[in-house]
Amino acid sequence: MQLLKERILSEGRVEKESILKVDSFLNHQIDVNLFNEIGKEFHKRFHDENITKIVTIEASGIGIACITAQYFNVPVVFAKKAMSKNLDDDLFESKVCSYTKGVDCTIRISKKYIRKSDKILIIDDFLANGNAILGLKEIIDEAGAELVGAGIVIEKGFQKGGTLLRNMGIRVESLAIIDSMENGKIIFR
Amino acid sequence: MQLLKERILSEGRVEKESILKVDSFLNHQIDVNLFNEIGKEFHKRFHDENITKIVTIEASGIGIACITAQYFNVPVVFAKKAMSKNLDDDLFESKVCSYTKGVDCTIRISKKYIRKSDKILIIDDFLANGNAILGLKEIIDEAGAELVGAGIVIEKGFQKGGTLLRNMGIRVESLAIIDSMENGKIIFR
Numbered sequence: 001m002q003l004l005k006e007r008i009l010s011e012g013r014v015e016k017e018s019i020l021k022v023d024s025f026l027n028h029q030i031d032v033n034l035f036n037e038i039g040k041e042f043h044k045r046f047h048d049e050n051i052t053k054i055v056t057i058e059a060s061g062i063g064i065a066c067i068t069a070q071y072f073n074v075p076v077v078f079a080k081k082a083m084s085k086n087l088d089d090d091l092f093e094s095k096v097c098s099y100t101k102g103v104d105c106t107i108r109i110s111k112k113y114i115r116k117s118d119k120i121l122i123i124d125d126f127l128a129n130g131n132a133i134l135g136l137k138e139i140i141d142e143a144g145a146e147l148v149g150a151g152i153v154i155e156k157g158f159q160k161g162g163t164l165l166r167n168m169g170i171r172v173e174s175l176a177i178i179d180s181m182e183n184g185k186i187i188f189r
Numbered sequence: 190m191q192l193l194k195e196r197i198l199s200e201g202r203v204e205k206e207s208i209l210k211v212d213s214f215l216n217h218q219i220d221v222n223l224f225n226e227i228g229k230e231f232h233k234r235f236h237d238e239n240i241t242k243i244v245t246i247e248a249s250g251i252g253i254a255c256i257t258a259q260y261f262n263v264p265v266v267f268a269k270k271a272m273s274k275n276l277d278d279d280l281f282e283s284k285v286c287s288y289t290k291g292v293d294c295t296i297r298i299s300k301k302y303i304r305k306s307d308k309i310l311i312i313d314d315f316l317a318n319g320n321a322i323l324g325l326k327e328i329i330d331e332a333g334a335e336l337v338g339a340g341i342v343i344e345k346g347f348q349k350g351g352t353l354l355r356n357m358g359i360r361v362e363s364l365a366i367i368d369s370m371e372n373g374k375i376i377f378r
Contacts, residue, residue: 019274027275029302030251030265032258059247062219063255063265069221076219076252085208086216113218 001041001175005188007034008154008176014184018128018156026153027060027125035067038175042123042151043071045173049148051121053077053114055140057096057107057132064153065123072121077114079107079136088112092142096135107135111143118145127152127174130161137170149173156181157189190230190364194377196223197343197365203373207317207345215342216249216314224256227364231312231340232260234362238337240310242266242303244329246285246296246321253342254312261310266303268296268325277301281331285324296324300332307334316341316363319350326359338362345370346378 013021025031051072056065057079065076080087091108114120122136133150140147149171155162157177165172177189202210214220240261245254246268254265268283269276280297303309311325322339329336338360344351346366354361366378 015274021275021277023275023277023299024301025264028266028269028299030255030258030267032255032265033262035255036259059251059267059269062248062251063267066219066221066224066252066255067259069219070225070256073222075214076221077217078219078248078252080217080248085204086210086212088210088212110212110217112213 001038003034003037004153004176007031008178009186012186014181014186018159018181020154020156020178020181020186022154030063032063032067035064038064038153039068039071041175042068042121042173046121046149046151047072049121050119051148052118054121054123055079055109055114055136056123057081057136060125061123064125068123068151077109079109079139081105081107083108092139094135094138097129097131107132107139109139114140114143114145116144118143119148120145121148122150123152124150125153127155127161127165127172128159130164133161133165133170133172151175154178190227192223192226193342193365196220197367198375201375203370203375207348207370209343209345209367209370209375211343219252221252221256224253227253227342228257228260230364231257231310231362235310235338235340236261238310239308240337241307243310243312244268244298244303244325245312246270246325249314250312253314257312257340266298268298268328270294270296272297281328283324283327286318286320296321296328298328303329303332303334305333307332308337309334310337311339312341313339314342316344316350316354316361317348319353322350322354322359322361340364343367 152174155174341363344363
């Protein structure tokens with residue numbers, strides 16, 4: 001997606017430990033107009049899949065998932081990372097390790113909101129090692145629902161997640177794949 | 190907002206400790222069509238205020254803020270609760286106590302994303318004791334920006350937040366104010 005790549009090149013900052021900061025438009029400050037273009041692109045790629053639900057993980061995925069869901073006219077469900085009084089006891093759970101936060105956490109989705117009949121599109125901002133998607137896949141499998149694919153805004157192609165998921169047969173559509181950030185220079189696939 | 194009140198009455202569940210569960214459409218599963226109606230309503234109430242930015246706190250506020258921001262054509266900034274490699278060192282910080290999670294946390298916004306010239310609308314899903322809004326107000330004040338008001342989806346009118354904030358002169362627009370949930374019966378103001 002050309003518009004996204006241009007934005008990454010003009011505003012993204014490469015930092016140590018393979019971190020790409022895109023907090024001016026993607027995951028801290030949010031450019032809602034760009035998100036609409038992202039949502040349209042995901043719809044273009046998945047529109048013939050009869051998606052019934054978009055699933056993501058709090059927090060950065062929620063905005064992209066909500067804007068994208070407008071084009072599919074389906075609800076969003078976001079997995080929660082913290083136990084809350086707002087959550088039921090009857091939950092699907094899965095362990096996920098966050099690359100950027102460096103900690104393990106348990107993600108949870110109420111059993112009420114993923115049904116066997118659901119055809120699910122996962123939406124997330126980044127794909128690095130694939131842990132978030134694997135955690136969500138575990139929950140979707142447990143629910144007996146169908147994982148149609150994953151729509152990713154930025155894939156770090158030099159980390160193992162993309163290859164791992166595609167080798168498992170998961171359809172991964174990334175709008176920008178970065179093959180290298182060596183010496184601070186961003187090279188797209 | 191009649192549509193919202195009807196939805197609260199039909200799907201909301203009152204639980205112990207003054208908890209209202211609306212996780213089927215507001216803060217776990219998300220009804221994006223309803224969010225659009227909510228966004229339009231916030232725009233109707235604040236459209237003449239020259240808002241330059243919508244600010245919220247992760248996670249439940251993000252979806253509502255993003256959908257609402259489409260009507261104002263402004264960016265969203267969401268305060269983060271966890272330190273992350275994606276965050277800068279140069280941050281505004283504030284302490285916030287979460288009513289539903291029962292823990293204190295520090296919220297953070299990068300100094301780059303709130304400017305002195307900003308006219309800010311805070312958007313959040315719930316108003317109970319007002320701590321989240323007060324935490325964001327502290328950050329907005331420190332930045333020297335202007336807090337135009339707060340758009341709240343559900344205000345628990347029997348908790349102190351609404352009165353506290355309005356007595357401070359903050360314009361609070363709540364789309365549904367619940368005055369009582371005694372014996373599981375929801376009474377709107």
